[in-house]
Amino acid sequence: MDCLFCKIIAGEIPSTVVYEDDTVFCMKDINPQAPIHLLVLPKAHIASAAEIGPENAGIVAHIFETIATRIAVGPEFADGFRVVTNCGENGCQSVKHLHFHVLAGEKLSDRMA
Numbered sequence: 001m002d003c004l005f006c007k008i009i010a011g012e013i014p015s016t017v018v019y020e021d022d023t024v025f026c027m028k029d030i031n032p033q034a035p036i037h038l039l040v041l042p043k044a045h046i047a048s049a050a051e052i053g054p055e056n057a058g059i060v061a062h063i064f065e066t067i068a069t070r071i072a073v074g075p076e077f078a079d080g081f082r083v084v085t086n087c088g089e090n091g092c093q094s095v096k097h098l099h100f101h102v103l104a105g106e107k108l109s110d111r112m113a
C-alpha cells in the first residue's frame, strides 16, 4: 500500500515524533496552521473516519485518551486546544490514513469552516 503516513510510522520517511506507543503515533505537522499543530494517528492503517466501526473503534478511544493524558498536557495546552479530523473529498482530507489534528497555542477561529 502506498501510504505516506504508513511510511512515516515505519521510519522510511523522517518526521518529528512527539509521542508513540504500540498503537498510536504523534508527530508535528509539516505545515503548521497554528503555533502547535500535531497529528495523532493509529499505527494500523485506517483510511478515514468513515472507516471506523466496531472492529477498530477502540483505537479511536485510545487516541483521545492519549491526547488527554500524554500529548495535550503541557502548559501550552492549558488554555485549550482543538481536535479535528478531515474526511473525504468534501472534508478536504489530503492523506488517506486516519489522523487527528491537534491545534493549540493561540485563540483559534470560532468558525469550523
Ligand code: 5GP
Pocket: 004, 015, 016, 027, 028, 029, 030, 031, 032, 039, 085, 086, 092, 093, 094, 095, 096
Ligand atoms: P488532511 O488534509 O489530510 O486533513 O491533513 C494532512 C496533514 O498532513 C496536513 O496538515 C499536512 O500538512 C500534513 N502532512 C502532509 N505531508 C506530511 C509529511 O510528510 N510529514 C508531516 N509531518 N506532515 C505532513
Ligand code: ZN
Pocket: 003, 004, 005, 006, 007, 044, 045, 046, 096, 097
Ligand atoms: Zn497508512
